[in-house]
Amino acid sequence: MESFSPRMAHLVNALQTLPGVGTKTATRMALYLVHKDRQSGQVLAAALQDAVMNVKSCNLCRNISDTDVCNLCTSSRFQSKQLCVVETPSDVVAIEHSGGFSGKYFVLHGHLSPIDGVGPSELGMDLLEARVIDESLEEVIVATSTTSEGEATAVYISDLFQKTNVVVSRIAHGIPVGGELEYVDMSTISHALRGRTPIDGV
Amino acid sequence: MESFSPRMAHLVNALQTLPGVGTKTATRMALYLVHKDRQSGQVLAAALQDAVMNVKSCNLCRNISDTDVCNLCTSSRFQSKQLCVVETPSDVVAIEHSGGFSGKYFVLHGHLSPIDGVGPSELGMDLLEARVIDESLEEVIVATSTTSEGEATAVYISDLFQKTNVVVSRIAHGIPVGGELEYVDMSTISHALRGRTPIDGV
Numbered sequence: 001m002e003s004f005s006p007r008m009a010h011l012v013n014a015l016q017t018l019p020g021v022g023t024k025t026a027t028r029m030a031l032y033l034v035h036k037d038r039q040s041g042q043v044l045a046a047a048l049q050d051a052v053m054n055v056k057s058c059n060l061c062r063n064i065s066d067t068d069v070c071n072l073c074t075s076s077r078f079q080s081k082q083l084c085v086v087e088t089p090s091d092v093v094a095i096e097h098s099g100g101f102s103g104k105y106f107v108l109h110g111h112l113s114p115i116d117g118v119g120p121s122e123l124g125m126d127l128l129e130a131r132v133i134d135e136s137l138e139e140v141i142v143a144t145s146t147t148s149e150g151e152a153t154a155v156y157i158s159d160l161f162q163k164t165n166v167v168v169s170r171i172a173h174g175i176p177v178g179g180e181l182e183y184v185d186m187s188t189i190s191h192a193l194r195g196r197t198p199i200d201g202v
Numbered sequence: 203m204e205s206f207s208p209r210m211a212h213l214v215n216a217l218q219t220l221p222g223v224g225t226k227t228a229t230r231m232a233l234y235l236v237h238k239d240r241q242s243g244q245v246l247a248a249a250l251q252d253a254v255m256n257v258k259s260c261n262l263c264r265n266i267s268d269t270d271v272c273n274l275c276t277s278s279r280f281q282s283k284q285l286c287v288v289e290t291p292s293d294v295v296a297i298e299h300s301g302g303f304s305g306k307y308f309v310l311h312g313h314l315s316p317i318d319g320v321g322p323s324e325l326g327m328d329l330l331e332a333r334v335i336d337e338s339l340e341e342v343i344v345a346t347s348t349t350s351e352g353e354a355t356a357v358y359i360s361d362l363f364q365k366t367n368v369v370v371s372r373i374a375h376g377i378p379v380g381g382e383l384e385y386v387d388m389s390t391i392s393h394a395l396r397g398r399t400p401i402d403g404v
Contacts (some may be wrong), residue, residue: 002395017242040219052243
């Protein structure tokens with residue numbers, strides 16, 4: 001695009017800030033928006049402007065929200081005594097889609113990673129602690145990732161409530177439902193063995 | 203995103219109009235722009251708005267341009283007596299990158315496809331004809347694709363200048379440079395055989 005339209009070149013550059021988009025994809029997108037579908041281009045520009053200017057973090061759960069307190073936090077779930085801690089807003093979407101949880105959430109937006117300068121305060125641990133105490137919650141389910149940083153974060157949260165009556169649990173890691181043992185990696189299998197449950201319990 | 207931020211949901215929908223972007227990718231992009239890099243989000247929104255409102259077609263070559271006549275058409279190439287006809291602005295970029303051509307371009311923005319309602323007038327064939335005559339060009343190089351529509355378009359262009367002195371040529375289709383015969387498809391090989399050139403020629 002370089003030589004014949006500085007505006008297009010600028011748009012191609014801007015599109016490349018999107019995750020997973022390189023020069024070729026950005027060029028294809030730019031041409032599509034400018035040449036084939038200007039209407040969508042305008043809608044996208046407006047939606048983006050609006051979201052970037054107005055989307056904020058929920059004051060209670062730190063999830064993205066249009067309002068100071070998000071819809072989930074003001075819903076009937078306000079009554080629930082369970083809270084699930086996740087790393088990203090996408091994790092909330094995934095858990096919601098599963099339909100397996102109907103409590104509150106808390107979004108860390110990351111995990112403990114001292115090397116990147118991410119400590120407890122960046123993850124809003126004080127907010128988490130205050131919320132759990134204020135709302136007299138009974139259980140905190142930690143659903144951070146299984147990376148070493150995710151595990152360290154889980155341990156940190158567990159320590160946070162050690163002197164309280166709050167139960168801190170970790171979601172189970174094991175064989176995916178429908179997965180076959182022979183195709184599952186060793187680490188998951190040993191996790192699954194350690195996390196075994198009696199057949200008559202759940 | 204549905205339940206907790208209508209703005210994000212709208213942005214995710216808008217991002218899905220981009221070619222090759224589905225729900226998951228759009229969600230990832232939206233979260234990235236809103237949460238990780240708002241600055242880029244604003245730059246992208248502004249660039250998009252600007253491009254969609256202001257990028258137009260060059261009056262001479264129909265390529266995308268910021269001005270009524272594009273930089274290439276007003277450059278020193280104005281002197282050239284060769285014109286290369288391509289299907290898309292990306293094709294111009296590709297040919298320019300190759301450095302193998304220093305003449306003018308004409309962008310059809312598609313190929314003849316009566317079933318989709320794309321006829322000669324949609325492709326600006328009248329503009330092409332007028333330009334070639336007006337500027338007394340000597341050669342029209344047709345670089346449309348090798349699909350049947352691209353071939354039909356090439357034949358149409360050739361017919362257009364049949365009664366003039368303008369030479370209409372087709373770029374060569376053959377074995378890619380560096381390609382090995384055993385991995386090249388049959389159709390390309392038979393094209394390459396038919397298009398053979400004497401060794402002392404070029």
